[in-house]
Amino acid sequence: MDQLIPFQTIFFPTDGRPPSVVQLMTSPTQYGPHGGPRMPHPEAHMDFIAEATGLGKPWKYFIVDSLDGMSKKFAHPYIVYYPTVSRDGMPFPINKSIKDIQGSDYNEKYAWRGNIIIGKFRDHDRPFESLMDASIADFAILKNFIRNRARGSQS
Template sequence: MERIVNFDAILFPSDGRPPTIVKLMTSPMTMPGHHASYTPNPSRMPHPEVHMDYIAENLGPRAWKYQLVEALDCMNKKFACPYIIFYPVVSRDSMPFPINRTIHDIQGRRFHEDDAWRGNVVVAKYHDNPFSSLMDASMADFPILKNYLLTHGCPQP
């Protein structure tokens, strides 16, 4: 029986509202020839698209991409519990997603439209592997994420 598991994640809404904690739904991933029930930490498919406005429907993970954040600039060591940033890439009407005003406000004068984060952005936390060991994030993670977003634009395709 497939079991849905939720993890707390941070949503950066595109309309400029403050970041909030949301439930990131995950479902078991099955791979051909792979017996997830025998694996101690089976992989789980996150569903950030549930929190993304205007995202293409019925594409699942093809409608979004992700960026791993394992350390901040100038850090000697990686985070014990890194972050995974999910962002939309395929819209319903093939138009660009709106610039994320929340992240735009964080970046202030460092904002550059050519590498702007667009649409609703969902950030989760993990240890070991982002698809088998997600964990709850909290607003205590916000200062680290704010620091990262201040100096990093959205990855280009």
């Protein structure tokens, strides 16, 4: 039976609360006995996000498969979901949780905005089909990634 399946992800709230583990629900993109890719629903954790329309999703993602200076890719890369279209057309608020992690390296020009959700997956070629549970143990790696992205863009 096809159904919503949750995966644990790390949630970085915009309001400055500490990051926490939340469930990211996924739904099947095709129905049948063999399953297939799943659609994640990070919008459930994104405040002020526009409703999805026929024009596309109001969020985007990018893959983190290594940290600066690494010669090998992660065995289990991360996927970062971020909001792109707000309900009222205004910019999303600066993410205070991430700003705090970046500390003195924070640069408003490259500020992360809105609630950020970071998941984990197994297969580099099929991130939506191979999602797996992340845990707070992944936080140290993600904190390193976020800190090093203080001077660059999100995507």
